[in-house]
Amino acid sequence: MKRTVLAAAFAAALLSPAAADAEVRILACEPEWAALAEEIGGEDVTVHSATHGRQDAHYIRARPSLIAKVRRAKILFCSGADLETGWLPVLLERGGGRIVQPGQPGHIMAADHVQVLERPEVVDRSLGDIHPGGNPHVHLDPRNIAVLAEVLAGRLEQVDPERADAYRQRLASFQARWADAMAGWRERAAALRGMKVIVYHKAWVYLLRWAELDRVAVLERVSGVPPTASHLVEVLQQVRNSGARAILRAPFDPDDASEWLSGKTGIPAVELPFTVGGRPEATDLFSLFDSTLALLEEARDRS
Numbered sequence: 001m002k003r004t005v006l007a008a009a010f011a012a013a014l015l016s017p018a019a020a021d022a023e024v025r026i027l028a029c030e031p032e033w034a035a036l037a038e039e040i041g042g043e044d045v046t047v048h049s050a051t052h053g054r055q056d057a058h059y060i061r062a063r064p065s066l067i068a069k070v071r072r073a074k075i076l077f078c079s080g081a082d083l084e085t086g087w088l089p090v091l092l093e094r095g096g097g098r099i100v101q102p103g104q105p106g107h108i109m110a111a112d113h114v115q116v117l118e119r120p121e122v123v124d125r126s127l128g129d130i131h132p133g134g135n136p137h138v139h140l141d142p143r144n145i146a147v148l149a150e151v152l153a154g155r156l157e158q159v160d161p162e163r164a165d166a167y168r169q170r171l172a173s174f175q176a177r178w179a180d181a182m183a184g185w186r187e188r189a190a191a192l193r194g195m196k197v198i199v200y201h202k203a204w205v206y207l208l209r210w211a212e213l214d215r216v217a218v219l220e221r222v223s224g225v226p227p228t229a230s231h232l233v234e235v236l237q238q239v240r241n242s243g244a245r246a247i248l249r250a251p252f253d254p255d256d257a258s259e260w261l262s263g264k265t266g267i268p269a270v271e272l273p274f275t276v277g278g279r280p281e282a283t284d285l286f287s288l289f290d291s292t293l294a295l296l297e298e299a300r301d302r303s
């Protein structure tokens with residue numbers, strides 16, 4: 001009897017591509033969500049990221065390979081709040097199955113589940129602002145990662161109920177390790193509290209709020225628009241005696257403005273990883289926050 005069942009199952013696996021390919025495919029828009037999907041999904045999922053750590057998720061193309069990936073995905077996991085507005089709607093329209101469409105269990109936009117900061121009262125798109133829905137870079141507050149871990153586990157249980165136990169167990173293990181890590185980061189952040197920083201793009205607001213750092217200037221006058229020479233001169237006046245200790249940029253931000261300002265002021269320009277893979281040492285979510293804090297500590301000690 002048992003043998004018959006096994007044989008039947010084996011035959012079904014050979015015949016049905018769905019059975020042979022039973023793991024849940026997850027398409028993440030950014031590497032941080034791909035990393036979280038690996039943590040919670042483990043061996044039961046296959047994860048692809050639409051962007052890598054040195055790519056700016058504001059600006060990629062909805063290329064055919066991504067359309068093919070979203071077609072096979074049961075879960076789409078993105079930042080939301082308009083970060084992917086230039087390409088995600090095209091992916092969903094051309095390749096997305098029902099399960100990954102808005103309102104369905106396979107559609108996760110991180111910004112829908114946490115408090116979004118910097119929501120503009122008036123959006124003037126003529127200025128080219130790429131944050132019309134508020135600041136979408138929610139992953140750099142580690143508390144938001146914990147919230148999204150819970151959301152993702154719930155969605156995995158919905159789309160793949162047979163493996164609900166495995167998802168729940170991995171979630172519990174992740175949350176325990178994450179809470180431990182956060183306690184350590186909290187202590188390190190306390191020693192950085194009040195540190196003044198200048199940023200290139202408004203990519204760091206969640207990190208700065210969590211760590212209680214103080215943003216004294218932004219090099220982009222409008223989010224997504226490179227600074228003009230006259231704006232940079234204004235920033236220079238503004239920060240000369242501000243006590244700022246670092247000029248922060250992501251790996252994909254242009255480096256000319258921050259290096260220019262650093263040269264004029266002696267404030268170190270620091271490239272933080274921003275996401276998993278943004279620097280070689282940021283190999284997962286844990287080392288992303290470890291290395292980010294280490295670079296901030298180094299800047300504080302240097303200036």
Ligand SMILES: [Zn+2]
Nearest residue numbers: 131201202203
């Ligand atoms: Zn942005």
